[in-house]
Amino acid sequence: MSLGSPQIDIVHSFSPNLSLFSSDGLYRSAFKRQPCAMSALCFSYLDGVCTEDVPWYYSFEPSLLAGVPDHHLALAAPITAYWLLSTFFHYLDTRDWKGLEHYRIHSSPDAIASRNTRVSPTAVFWTVIFQQITQTVLGYMLLGQAHIRIPDHASKRTSIAQQLGVVLSSDKASRLAYFMYRWGIPLLQLLTAMVTLDTWQYFLHRWMHTNRFMFRHYHSWHHRLDAPYAFGALYNHPVESLLLDVLGPVIAESLSGMSTRQSALFFAIATLKTVDDHCGYRLPFDPLQMVSRNNAYYHDIHYQKIGFKYNFAQPFFAHWDILLGTQMTREEMQRRKQNSQVKVE
Numbered sequence: 001m002s003l004g005s006p007q008i009d010i011v012h013s014f015s016p017n018l019s020l021f022s023s024d025g026l027y028r029s030a031f032k033r034q035p036c037a038m039s040a041l042c043f044s045y046l047d048g049v050c051t052e053d054v055p056w057y058y059s060f061e062p063s064l065l066a067g068v069p070d071h072h073l074a075l076a077a078p079i080t081a082y083w084l085l086s087t088f089f090h091y092l093d094t095r096d097w098k099g100l101e102h103y104r105i106h107s108s109p110d111a112i113a114s115r116n117t118r119v120s121p122t123a124v125f126w127t128v129i130f131q132q133i134t135q136t137v138l139g140y141m142l143l144g145q146a147h148i149r150i151p152d153h154a155s156k157r158t159s160i161a162q163q164l165g166v167v168l169s170s171d172k173a174s175r176l177a178y179f180m181y182r183w184g185i186p187l188l189q190l191l192t193a194m195v196t197l198d199t200w201q202y203f204l205h206r207w208m209h210t211n212r213f214m215f216r217h218y219h220s221w222h223h224r225l226d227a228p229y230a231f232g233a234l235y236n237h238p239v240e241s242l243l244l245d246v247l248g249p250v251i252a253e254s255l256s257g258m259s260t261r262q263s264a265l266f267f268a269i270a271t272l273k274t275v276d277d278h279c280g281y282r283l284p285f286d287p288l289q290m291v292s293r294n295n296a297y298y299h300d301i302h303y304q305k306i307g308f309k310y311n312f313a314q315p316f317f318a319h320w321d322i323l324l325g326t327q328m329t330r331e332e333m334q335r336r337k338q339n340s341q342v343k344v345e
């Protein structure tokens with residue numbers, strides 16, 4: 001992509017490889033000129049091309065969605081993800097289902113509304129829309145044109161196998177290169193982006209709480225919501241939005257070396273996780289709450305007076321809170337609340 005980064009093109013898409021089997025022009029023709037790195041072992045040929053060189057999720061289409069350039073998709077993906085998941089949770093918020101009470105972190109929506117009197121949902125909605133328009137314009141300027149170079153899968157795998165061949169037998173090196181090219185490197189890039197974004201957001205968020213000027217003028221906007229709800233996840237001052245929600249992803253994407261399509265996926269996942277962390281529900285079947293202890297139940301502590309200087313980590317993992325002693329668990333919070341009540345009595 002890029003948001004200013006070199007294009008590595010290890011993986012160009014996570015969509016099924018359909019076009020490989022069609023009789024279209026440029027992309028397939030270009031692919032047919034590629035050598036087969038596995039010619040000695042390959043048993044899957046199509047028109048003389050070893051399909052084992054091509055990851056199953058790769059698409060040769062010039063854009064993942066017909067008619068939508070990939071760099072536009074990367075801009076639209078997080079906004080679409082934000083409102084789809086927010087709408088789902090808003091629907092739950094407006095239901096009077098008794099069964100939901102058990103999963104709500106702050107009892108009923110009426111109770112949440114009574115705590116969020118400092119800013120109306122309408123103001124939150126329009127502020128988020130404004131942030132997203134600003135982010136899209138900035139992202140468009142930073143993204144530039146979509147990158148459509150066709151990755152040379154065979155050569156890349158051969159190169160990895162050759163480097164591994166220094167310490168492994170050629171057969172083992174070839175098999176490991178197969179795994180690394182298809183899964184190892186793309187997953188490592190995704191993990192790098194996640195850890196980078198976490199690091200950026202943790203220190204910036206913590207600084208906004210320890211620096212009086214930053215809190216009073218910028219981060220206090222976000223804390224006008226005493227009890228968070230899904231579509232308020234990105235309710236921030238424009239300056240904070242620029243620092244956290246634009247610069248953070250740009251840096252994460254740049255350092256990880258992801259392709260445009262990988263970045264679209266990453267932006268969508270990061271946005272879904274952010275919305276979910278503010279949703280106000282503790283759902284047993286929610287995969288976004290199961291993959292990390294840093295979830296809605298964890299982040300909610302940060303919104304409470306007693307946890308205001310804790311649980312800064314966002315959006316993926318809690319390691320910075322654990323390493324730097326700013327983690328507060330539910331048990332710890334309850335214990336402190338009980339202690340302070342005893343003192344008062």
Ligand SMILES: [Zn+2]
Pocket residue numbers: 205209219223302
């Ligand atoms: Zn905060």
